[in-house]
Amino acid sequence: MSIVRFHKPFGSMVDMYDRINKLFEEDLMGQDKETQLSSRCWNPAADIYETRDDFVFKVELPGISREDIKVELTGDNLSIKGERKEETEVKKEEYHRVERYCGSFTRSFRLPKNADGQNMKAAMKEGILELRIPKMEETKPKAIPIDVA
Numbered sequence: 381m382s383i384v385r386f387h388k389p390f391g392s393m394v395d396m397y398d399r400i401n402k403l404f405e406e407d408l409m410g411q412d413k414e415t416q417l418s419s420r421c422w423n424p425a426a427d428i429y430e431t432r433d434d435f436v437f438k439v440e441l442p443g444i445s446r447e448d449i450k451v452e453l454t455g456d457n458l459s460i461k462g463e464r465k466e467e468t469e470v471k472k473e474e475y476h477r478v479e480r481y482c483g484s485f486t487r488s489f490r491l492p493k494n495a496d497g498q499n500m501k502a503a504m505k506e507g508i509l510e511l512r513i514p515k516m517e518e519t520k521p522k523a524i525p526i527d528v529a
Contacts, residue, residue, distance in 0.1 A: 422481030424462075428489070435495050435513045439487065442507030443480070449509060453497045458489045460509070494518065 427438045439460055441449060449462040466482040491497055496516045503510050 422464075422483065423485055423487055426487060426489075430515075433515055435492065435515065437489065437509075437511040437513075439509040439511075440507065441504070441509050444507075446504050449504075451500075451502055451509075451511065453491075453500065456491045456493070456495070456497070458491055458497065458511070458513075460487045460511075461485070 425440045427436075429436050437458070437460075441462065441464075444462055444464050448465070449460070452459045452461070461484070463484040464480075464482045491513065494516045496514045500511055500513045503512075
């Protein structure tokens with residue numbers, strides 16, 4: 381038996397990934413790309429990180445006004461909902477390519493136990509929604525003295 385050197389360990393996976401992407405770009409619903417235009421669902425990209433004092437969520441929402449975004453907190457579930465409206469200035473027949481999605485979206489995240497969602501702050505700057513959720517102080521165990529009876 382001879383030993384064969386494997387130069388590209390993930391080469392076949394990359395090929396499969398490309399083929400799957402190509403499959404989903406093609407006509408699955410009986411529509412061509414021109415009629416689909418912006419009717420596909422979408423989820424805005426989100427970065428989530430923590431600092432010493434806060435959990436920070438940054439969500440890309442370019443072209444969406446503050447009035448079209450709703451941030452809700454239910455228990456430890458954070459939901460961001462909104463809608464990007466379709467531009468009506470240009471007729472669909474005049475487009476050459478459409479890559480920006482329009483329509484409604486919902487993103488939901490479960491907050492860590494030590495997140496103080498009641499004191500969350502939200503700001504929108506240059507199409508980025510930033511949510512800052514402060515961390516609660518850790519509850520330290522309380523020592524209970526035992527009385528001798």
